Amino acid sequence: MKNGELIIAVTVQTFPHALDEIRTDAGLKGKRFAVIADEAHSSQSGQISSKLKQVLTAEEVKEIDEGGEVDVESVLASEMTEWAESENISYFAFTATPKNKTLELFGRKGVDRKPREFHLYSMKQAIEEGYILDVLKGYQSYDTALKIAGRAESGDGGEMSRRPLPARG
Incomplete structure (x- = not known):
């Protein structure tokens, strides 16, 4: 990231490390980043890296440890709590099957004040x-x-x- 790469691809497992690097590395201060999650509804099951578990809630970690799944939406939702502190990071999520939580995080409020998609294809x-x-x-x-x-x-x-x-x- 410090070398000026325009695109850096990461997996859901390495995403927390990359995000931590963006937030803490002095060499990256002032640079702008976009986090783009494709298939935001996709799940990751089985053994997940300990770094990923650091951004999950205790309940989500317990679910993974018991053989459950965690989806990309959950990871991004956990990270969104620090979004305001990271003005140089924009988050975008693409999914054909958004959950209500995804609409709340990435969407907008409709005229009825309920969460709606930001854009619909x-x-x-x-x-x-x-x-x-x-x-x-x-x-x-x-x-x-x-x-x-x-x-x-x-x-x-x-x-x-x-x-x-x-x-x-």
Whole structure:
């Protein structure tokens, strides 16, 4: 970071060390940094580094020790308490499935005063632009599937008959 690198990639495990370096190293004073978390909803499970555990709450550390998971949102939320003290650091998080906590931390208040996304790139827009496939394009209800299956079984292509099921005894 001191050599003037424009982009430094870190993992969720090495993030706390990099952030600590930004905050404490005199050689980095006056420089501006952006923390960009992609897939902010992603989880990390299993053994996580002790440095990461330092920024987590006692409850989150206990959950990890018991084989649980912690997501990137939790790490960033823990770090946000010191955000005001670090005027040279801006935080950005990207996720397609934001939790309410993410919206509170990175979003804005809507007209109803509830947390809302800062920016929305909708699934509809992504489908229209060809970045993702429309998973509902081939969707069929169970009713339609049963009708098709019934026609195939009867071989006549017509509607299947609706008759009551025999009573169980």
